[in-house]
Amino acid sequence: MQKKQLGRTGLTVTELCLGTMTWGSQNTEAEGHAQIDMAADRGINFMDTAEMYPVAPVLAETVGRTEEIIGNWFEKTGRRNDWILASKIGGAGGKARGGAAISAGEIRTAVDSSLKRLKTDVIDIYQLHWPNRGSYAFRQNWRYDPSKQDRNETVEHMQDVLGELAKQIEAGKLRYVGLSNESAWGMATWSRVADEMGVPRMATIQNEYSLLYREFDTDAAEASINEEIPLLAYSPLATGILSGKYQDGARPEGSRATRTPDLGGRLVPRALEAVAAYRKVAEKHGLTMVQMSLAFCLSRPFMGAAIIGATSTAQLEQVLSADGVTLSEECLQDIAEVHKAHPQPY
Template identity: 55%
Template sequence: MEMKPLGRTGIMVSDLCLGTMTFGNQTSEVDAHHQIDRALAAGINFLDAAEMYPVNPITKETVGRTEEIIGNWNAANAAKRDSYVLATKHSGAGFQHARDGAPISGQTVPEAIEGSLRRLKTDYIDLYQFHWPNRGSYMFRQNWDFAPSGENSAGVLENMQECLEALQAQVDKGNIRAFGLSNESAWGTAQWLRLADETGAPRVASVQNEYSLLCRHYDTDMAELSVHEDVGLMAFSPLGAGFLTGKYQDGAVPDRSRMSLSPEMGGRKSARVFEAVAAYLEIAGRHGLDPVHMALAWCRTRPFMMSAIFGATSVTQLDHILAGADLDLSQEVLAEISAAHRAHPMPY
């Protein structure tokens, strides 16, 4: 496991991060606690959660359950809390199951953080992230018809400054250590950075956006920003929401898999996806590689990558992923992956 800097905070995180969005839905509390134990034992020191989790589906009744499950582990393992980095997120505008869909603001930040601290049964959150920007985003397959929202720029920047002041107050209280973004754009991230640098407020340390062999929006403007500004990517869905495992090829839908719960896979499912996956599976097969290990190892080669967030619905899946944690890909494999990407550039 390689350790990477969390922005300019001085905090170091493993380049694999245990995602927890299935905890409390597809993954039981007992299994979730076993996963945390195993991940830490394997050298992973990074867990990512969110106040809205679990997902698939998201329901009013289960919102916050993932944080509660992690909190119960924290309560039973208090001596280990300082040994790992815990990240969670403030839901963005329009999420009706928290604060009636209110946008992120200076007023919502303290309330949301206090709620997460209570559920997580911890005195501090290492990385506190804004789950998506109030103004909207091209993420979640909205890139096909994305257009700037037309919001007043001055108002957007005023809200950012207000939120940074609220975050600083939480840093001063010791409630959070670092600040990150999620589902953000290059312009948005640059504005958060500029305002922080001008005022001394918490500087963006990371951006959590979707990234995988199948979803490579981050490769251009965001990649350049990441490298020059020391804002690493926390890649979510590095296995393409499970497509890159190959388990959905030829019409297969395994029981209790993500596709069994969300048939359209959040807008990812299309004929192009299966063609692209077949190309990557063929590369893995030709070189004797497990496709899961290949997909994660490839993510970790990217120059802007801080940590790839993987999810496992069971300990068995976790053990499978950990078995390939030390894989290094050859230049031949990387070249073939590049050629496959050119042939299948935007499958969803």
């Protein structure tokens, strides 16, 4: 399994990161443990979770269940040290901690709760799941309006949060901290404020990125590279759409689309048209759609890792087949032509 150093951190992680967000809803604990076993056997050392997981759906009564499943695997196997572990604190309006916004006090509560569920003493990368001020993630880009933000209030919030995260790092509960669903301005401002305070910077950013969703390619990519905040890409297969399994109206039994019919606004006719075009490119170059989609993500200069999710070990096996796949210049050019013809399909 290909590995790389993750930004400014001292962490060496596999380019494929095991996602966990369906464990406890679509997947049982036994199925989650089987996925961890398979990923570990194939050399993956990076796993991502969050206090609010599982999703599909997100429910107040299931918050934390995914972390508990992971913690039980650590306890059962004694293999915590085999993994770089990332988790997240949820923000305002979420299901965790009564939907409280992120603050120093909420961080103290959330970190201790996650450590207890995960049955570990330290979280390697602790991320802010989404900004207090709002985000254009999850199809909110079509109506995003930052004009009502208060810059001074945001900076004061950043100072409050960074100060507490620094204390958590000093206490040994966290190793590094990161962002999620954040913007280019956010990355740059978090970096500046951390430098002014003399505290640890945000080390990573976890945003959506795939052949079908390339919001990160311009301003965010520039901020990512210049601030040395690599991307941890979630939904690199566009919640399974890029596997091709939803073409021609198909809805496989047990798939996420049977629970969330439009897959969070992604499963729309324009996306399926784009997938049909990308499939021709994959076939031309002797690749599966899964291989080409993941290899494309990993070819991007700002990429830290692609977070892969599966609801079965058979699906996970498909995803792991992308390890070591490199796209030719001709394939990348063909992908670029499809992207021009089918930009931002959702």
